[in-house]
Amino acid sequence: MRIHPECYPCFLRQAYATLRLVTQDEGIQERVLKEIMEKLSMYEGKDPPPKVSRIIYGTIIQHLSVIDPYKEKKAESNRMAMGLYPKLKEAVRRNADPLYMAVKVAIVGNIIDFGVGRTFELEGVEALEGLDLIISHYDQFRRDLEDAKKILYIGDNAGEVVFDKVLIEELSEKEIFFAVRSKPIINDVTLQDAREAGIDQVARVVESGCWAPGTLLDEVSPEFRELFFGADMVISKGQGNFETLDDAPRDIYFLLRAKCDVVAQILGVHVGDTLLIKGGLS
Amino acid sequence: MRIHPECYPCFLRQAYATLRLVTQDEGIQERVLKEIMEKLSMYEGKDPPPKVSRIIYGTIIQHLSVIDPYKEKKAESNRMAMGLYPKLKEAVRRNADPLYMAVKVAIVGNIIDFGVGRTFELEGVEALEGLDLIISHYDQFRRDLEDAKKILYIGDNAGEVVFDKVLIEELSEKEIFFAVRSKPIINDVTLQDAREAGIDQVARVVESGCWAPGTLLDEVSPEFRELFFGADMVISKGQGNFETLDDAPRDIYFLLRAKCDVVAQILGVHVGDTLLIKGGLS
Numbered sequence: 058m059r060i061h062p063e064c065y066p067c068f069l070r071q072a073y074a075t076l077r078l079v080t081q082d083e084g085i086q087e088r089v090l091k092e093i094m095e096k097l098s099m100y101e102g103k104d105p106p107p108k109v110s111r112i113i114y115g116t117i118i119q120h121l122s123v124i125d126p127y128k129e130k131k132a133e134s135n136r137m138a139m140g141l142y143p144k145l146k147e148a149v150r151r152n153a154d155p156l157y158m159a160v161k162v163a164i165v166g167n168i169i170d171f172g173v174g175r176t177f178e179l180e181g182v183e184a185l186e187g188l189d190l191i192i193s194h195y196d197q198f199r200r201d202l203e204d205a206k207k208i209l210y211i212g213d214n215a216g217e218v219v220f221d222k223v224l225i226e227e228l229s230e231k232e233i234f235f236a237v238r239s240k241p242i243i244n245d246v247t248l249q250d251a252r253e254a255g256i257d258q259v260a261r262v263v264e265s266g267c268w269a270p271g272t273l274l275d276e277v278s279p280e281f282r283e284l285f286f287g288a289d290m291v292i293s294k295g296q297g298n299f300e301t302l303d304d305a306p307r308d309i310y311f312l313l314r315a316k317c318d319v320v321a322q323i324l325g326v327h328v329g330d331t332l333l334i335k336g337g338l339s
Numbered sequence: 340m341r342i343h344p345e346c347y348p349c350f351l352r353q354a355y356a357t358l359r360l361v362t363q364d365e366g367i368q369e370r371v372l373k374e375i376m377e378k379l380s381m382y383e384g385k386d387p388p389p390k391v392s393r394i395i396y397g398t399i400i401q402h403l404s405v406i407d408p409y410k411e412k413k414a415e416s417n418r419m420a421m422g423l424y425p426k427l428k429e430a431v432r433r434n435a436d437p438l439y440m441a442v443k444v445a446i447v448g449n450i451i452d453f454g455v456g457r458t459f460e461l462e463g464v465e466a467l468e469g470l471d472l473i474i475s476h477y478d479q480f481r482r483d484l485e486d487a488k489k490i491l492y493i494g495d496n497a498g499e500v501v502f503d504k505v506l507i508e509e510l511s512e513k514e515i516f517f518a519v520r521s522k523p524i525i526n527d528v529t530l531q532d533a534r535e536a537g538i539d540q541v542a543r544v545v546e547s548g549c550w551a552p553g554t555l556l557d558e559v560s561p562e563f564r565e566l567f568f569g570a571d572m573v574i575s576k577g578q579g580n581f582e583t584l585d586d587a588p589r590d591i592y593f594l595l596r597a598k599c600d601v602v603a604q605i606l607g608v609h610v611g612d613t614l615l616i617k618g619g620l621s
Binding site: 061062065066070072073076083086087090091094095097099100 | 343344345347348351352354355358365368369372373374376377379380381382
């Protein structure tokens with residue numbers, strides 16, 4: 058999807074939220090915000106929001122000489138999610154359809170996203186039972202899964218990655234590749250975050266080659282590209298991956314929560330809705 | 340108060356909200372947002388936010404050739420508030436201290452503000468009974484009122500003006516001047532809005548001479564300035580007037596709700612708190 062006018066105020070909000078993490082100096086905050094506004098005012102493309110958001114994070118990183126503003130928050134998310142892990146596993150075990158419950162767990166993990174402004178609040182594991190998928194291509198997902206041998210699972214955020222692990226553990230006897238961002242951006246999952254969460258115990262962790270809170274196919278590494286088109290099935294987590302892969306030339310299962318009005322409107326759902334969508338332009 | 344870094348994302352949000360009211364053309368929305376970002380990126384002053392916000396509304400008005408984007412919303416707010424008027428009057432009549440209740444009514448009317456992003460939700464009139472003023476200089480307000488003959492009441496928004504009328508009606512036997520903005524900006528009260536709400540039946544309505552969602556003393560008319568410094572008492576409604584008059588060289592009673600983190604932090608309160616503060620730098 059391409060950038061929407063509503064993305065600009067959201068970018069500025071994200072910029073300020075990130076700036077607050079790295080400096081309390083209001084003079085610097087103001088200067089960097091103004092530089093970001095100047096750059097955004099000159100931006101003329103029609104790229105997906107995650108590509109444009111690099112203007113924001115790039116400017117902050119450059120000015121503040123900080124590589125990973127969300128480093129601590131990511132570690133905290135991982136710790137918190139790992140604390141929930143036994144309960145999540147129990148919920149999956151108890152369910153008549155463990156795979157379905159594991160899918161819901163993975164989507165609920167997508168709540169963990171500091172880039173989007175809504176309150177960070179992890180629902181009780183209990184709420185998972187009653188949670189409905191507003192769009193659900195689960196039956197097809199299940200069928201496609203039966204035939205699939207090689208699966209590419211594109212991760213989204215730190216913390217959330219623990220929830221992904223729960224789903225991946227239900228995909229046994231498959232060859233799973235778990236893709237992470239190649240460099241830190243917002244709270245998106247990197248190699249280190251994935252390892253912290255123990256993803257390397259259940260999947261082969263690969264870097265996408267791309268630095269964006271999403272997956273830009275024109276920037277990924279040749280290895281990732283081969284995996285992406287060669288896998289029997291691609292599972293994409295979160296809104297950032299959806300924003301960048303919704304028009305990719307292959308089948309993709311998108312597991313996400315709609316986190317802003319723009320994406321909710323494109324999908325015809327409400328903000329907060331949990332979705333399992335077979336998409337892509339195959 | 341001077342502009343804070345957090346004001347910039349808020350300006351952009353307000354700009355987009357206003358643009359949506361006047362055009363559905365995303366190309367125009369994007370172009371105007373970019374022009375606003377360019378202007379804000381070059382802004383070097385340390386003015387109060389309501390002064391800077393003219394960059395936003397001025398750019399929109401200029402591009403869209405619209406004089407009053409909130410015209411319909413203001414009329415709707417007035418109508419809605421007038422529907423509540425009998426209940427508000429009843430609540431005042433019933434109370435052991437009608438003046439105190441009328442003060443609370445006036446502050447609660449300050450919820451009506453489309454410029455600030457929080458959900459527009461008018462509390463039940465019933466909730467007024469239990470409402471606490473988080474900062475209350477009410478005793479002093481009451482004492483000063485006894486001696487005052489000439490009162491300047493600086494209005495804030497359309498709709499809210501009906502709530503102001505309830506308070507003004509408790510200030511009987513005083514000479515009341517009710518100040519409005521000289522030109523439309525956001526949903527701020529103008530001469531027409533005040534007349535619609537019947538303010539001219541209980542006060543002399545005067546224009547401040549200023550075009551801003553606040554009161555800029557260096558831009559008001561000579562008549563307003565004379566009133567401002569000559570009145571025995573000045574009552575200022577809403578956050579925009581607080582942002583522009585907090586350092587004015589005279590006593591002012593500020594009646595407001597804290598509507599954003601920046602103002603809440605300055606006052607040491609929480610967003611949403613209702614306040615009656617004796618301020619100014621006299």
